[in-house]
Amino acid sequence: MVIWLIRHRSLSLGGALVGGLILMSLLAPVLAGGSPLAQDLYHPFQGVSPMHPFGTDEFGRDIATRVIYGARYSLIEAAASVAISCSLGTLMGLVSGAAGGLVDQAVMWVMDILFAFPGVVLALLIVSLLGPGLFNMLLAISLFSVPVFARLARNLSTALRKAEFVEAAVAMGASFPRIVLTHILPNAARPILVQCSVSAGSVILMAASLSFLGLGVQPPAPEWGAMMSDGRNYVGAYVLPSLFPGLSITLAALGFNLLGEGIRGLFDRR
Amino acid sequence: MAGYILRKLLTLPFVILSVSLMIFVAVRLLPGDPARLIAGPEASSVAVGQIHKQLGLDRPLAVQYGVFLARAASGDLGTSIESRRPVTEELADHASFTIMLGLAAYVLAVGIGVPGGILAAAAPGGRWDQIFSGITTLSVSVANFWAGLMAMELFAVQLRWLPLMGAGSPSHIVLPAVTLALMPIGLIGKMTRASMIDILGQDYIRTARAKGLGSFAIYARHALRNALSPIVTIIGLNLGSVIGGAVVTECVFSWPGLGRLLVDAVRFRDYPVIQGVALVAVVAVVLANLLAEVAIAMLDPRMRRA
């Protein structure tokens, strides 16, 4: 068992990090022991101490407590966004690739347009329109991630469509939905699963960037990107408020990326 | 071959047109009144109304879009509400900085990612491969604005090795370029390694080895040529994320490029500038994708028939 874990390092490390994220989210009240919103204006920017393992922020709030509660936001961001964009994008991509012809062209054209927008620019426009906030930000990020899945699914679908076993199924008279579901989807599932994990990583980074620019979660919510946005004002005097949230973002994204690679390694077995 | 390129070129104006419409509508829907902003809160409503007229904001949306297109076709993208300079001038001023930064980041990314990936692929599972995989995974995961801020604190303030911000001298570009390059280094590195491993395992490589060709010839002539296709893809497709990364990086380092221009423009509801920057970004990405696809088609005969 242990040997297996060591051999599949990415998988185990990634799994541990993601598992840690999930645990932190579920057990936040137990692990933290205080409210992430409790302020103490007479003791801002405290250093590391037994009472404040990560110090305090500009309002005297305990950073460690906020980092722990912040895991919830990152988890929701990753899960919701990936769920939406994966299902939407994969569906469109698979159908498009399997159908070919005009349908394929049309769908890919829409995807091209969406792809043409650099992520942050698109999200900036959407969030400026709808207003900041967790929900609107998730919308923007999901929208931005759909083309990735669509294109991946479509390429897989196109490649598989030409594969022998699919041609055989067509020759035998299998219906279109049946082909997509029973032949193309299972073979496409693994790369898509990998992409889900990798997307989760980039969603976390994108959400953090948006909050950093002031367009994501609103105060006083202890979301890691928003905490960094606050903390950045004080880098040069106090590093702790930016250090730990940023580190958490990196570790979370790292976890998902490693997990994705681990899964890919599991299926590649080269 | 020519037909393929031609077909691709024909779709270009449609994509750009639809994108410009999207941008135009989106920008018009932004809340806030740019005329009031120019005039300031103390100005009379008469003054505000006049500015409104000057900017042409009192005409119906469709007319505004038509005017915008007509002017854009002749190279006039309007005037910045905040700086009163033509948008094209603002874009030109800032674009050169973003291009410089992007180029520097790309050079770093390709310069580190490609050789690193090749070496890793040469001995998969070996020590360098493990180290390299670790580095690339880390660089893809790190929050670039966080890394930038930490680097700024360490190298600019504590160690005083590098300048702090702005674009005054050649060494000003180091921190922003490295920060921006983090993500592409990882992506390009991984893709290079993956496609090289792929190629090296192919039959024709084994044939070449069996024929007695030296390692260098194998790598250069056969492997790299075929691996280039996915590498070029990822470089082209990456432009979008590099531009996005540039927005945040430019804000962190006060680098006077298009990203900072865009963020300031959004703050000031400077419609013409927002439109201009978004348009430029999108056109750049579309062109990059087009070039990438053409390059792939030229390199990979299999795709040409698709």
Place this chain on the structure above:
Amino acid sequence: MDRRAVCLSIVRSLTLGAAAGLRPERARADPRRPPRTLAVMQTEGPRSMDPADHTATLTATILDPMYEGLVRQTPFAGTAPLLATHWTASADGRTWTFALRDGVRFHDGSSLNAAAVVASFQRLINPSAALAATGKFIPVIASVDAVNDRQVQFRLKKPYADFLTLLGANQASVVSPRAIESGALSRRASGTGPFEFVAWRSDDSVVQRRNRRYWGAPAAVETLTWTWSSEPSVLYMALRTGDADIAAPLSPVFASRAATNPSLRLIHQNGTAFFWIALNTRLAPFDDARVRQALNYATNRPALVAGLLRGFGQPATAPLASTTPYVHPDLDHVRFDPVYARRLLAQSGQARGLRIAIAVQEADEPLAEALQAMWLDVGVDLEIRRLEGGVYASAAFAPASVKDAEGLGGVLSSWSSGIVPDLQLRPLFSSASAAPAGANLGFFRDRLVDQLLDAAAGAADPGDRDRLYAMVQRRIVDAAPAVLLYTRDDLVGVRRGVSGVSVRPGGELIVSTATKA
């Protein structure tokens, strides 16, 4: 192929390249900074090079070395001559005549004469000129004419006691008529000041060079370079690395660091930047004075000053800053008492909790967040609507119908009025100043307050004024149209060796007199 050899050569070339680029900055002379250059960094770039086309303090600071007005305000000696050598006012206070100084030239070479002054002011009172500052001058000045080549006469619409203060403002600077005609004034400054315009690199810097033909004492510095960054930490870091010799306004967190840093000096003086939340008195339940009072009692001002301002400020004790004449601190009614706040809320039927949405500018967001936690303790849920610059201005100055439609209960704002109580109280609390006409953002309407303000402004006897202002302040505290917060000190960070920098009440930085060791 020898893999190790390839590896080694890659590493070698990378290291050489890196070493070439990373030489320590100190060893090289920076060609961009010739000796005797003063670098100033602010938090915002200039809006325009035309003094009449902006209302921003941070733009005024940059324009100040290049432009001069007829008079200037000194911190303790009142009005001093500048481009005007002396002046007279008619008995009714509506006609003012100014004699111009001889031998003054604009940067472009043209001479200062009455025609130039008239041209400068004509555009300030011309409603169709669409300049940002006209709103300040049109209500006051009826006409301006040249009596002869060296004398200018102003006719005012009605007597205005603070006319000289108005003329000392950056917006009232005299600009070159040639520059007005050329239409390039917004991009290229042309005034009479000790520094002249060299370049404005949009988004990056403004460069000014010593005016060798200046009529007065020559500046002690050869070049002024202005840069800006919206990041407070960047301002402080630039000060530390020497990229900036002067940095202002310094955020309080960094000001406390600068004070203890041996290579830096902190200039810190009591400011007049007064922070308050204008409550929407037309929107229920904020039309009930008890609710508004409760919000005041729920606010712990000393904690705000300790935590957010790091002690660089004064908690509000009255609707006026503590440095303003005729201020009457009222510690009985302007104090922190959450228990009483709860009681007031219960009395007015809000015992089950209250929601209020407040428009806040980005820079003031921490203040709102601190209040959020405080008010939660008395059952008030504060929703922060963070708005960016221009959108904030429209929202803040929107009329009652718009604010009610958006459910905006309050606007967090700051006001820097200097040392004239009328200029602080009237724009914020008189009914004539209700938004969008003025800064009475909550539409407060109280006839007694209006009458008292008029009486106090016209009273000649200081004893009378004191009594009247005491009554006004008491009345305002009772009616509680606003949540009074604090005054923030002016904070400027300066490298040791730089002297001659001062701050006008109101926050405007004076740099033209600075010297660098």
